[in-house]
Amino acid sequence: MFEARMVRGFIIKRILEAIKDLVSEASWDCSTSGMSLQAMDTSHVSLVSVSLKADGFDKYRCDRNLTLGMNLASLAQIVKAAGNDDVITIKAPDDADKITLIFEPKSETETWEYEIKLMNLDSEYLGIPETDYSVKINLPSHKFQRICRDLSQIGDSVTISAAKDGVRFSTTGDLGSGNVKLNQTASADKPDEAVTIKIEEPIILSFALKYLNHFARATALSPQVSLSLSKDVPLVVEYVIHDDDDDEIGYIRYYLAPKIEE
């Protein structure tokens, strides 16, 4: 028996909104420690990794490890029907060929129940090595969203360069060029609005803005996002998910392969 109940059901809604257009089908791996998912987009340029700790749920029971393969667009479509204040419960028997989703509006005496068919997916699982990144940038997630959105009006790719004097995001296209320079913020009065930049070694790398705009759909999950970069390796864009007490209950990490000069 598998059962996971999330009182803040909007977290599940937001996670699905953040991955459904990037990955069409994927498997959730459920164990006593929590639920996780790893999948590449169809063109194999990016990888998304989601983790939700068992502690992050209000009730969590997993008697046996389960792999729940499903169409994420269908799941997102159903979960979209849940209200933002709804409690969401996911249930599956051990030999599941479907899962049950239960939505309970907090103030009402109603229960909405949906069943979703499961799929057998032969998904490739990638081993991601521990990496000491040369550059780590923490910035407000809405700022990152805006940088990606605005620069994609000009060009298809962004060049991120980080050196002692700060980080620059730049792009060029047919109509011209644009760039955004970020400096570390001085005070920690508003941690959500802070920009912190750690540079071990300067880097300059280019990435497709199309994917970064996809990743920015996770903005509602966290006020801050981190970008980790090293020469010639994929960029990591991480949104850490917190509960009401500000404890970490999971994350969405997106990995994006760099563009290289031919």
Added chain:
Amino acid sequence: KSSQTRIDSFFKVL
């Protein structure tokens, strides 16, 4: 001219 690399060329398939 830059070209897009693939993510599975960086990480090993398990």
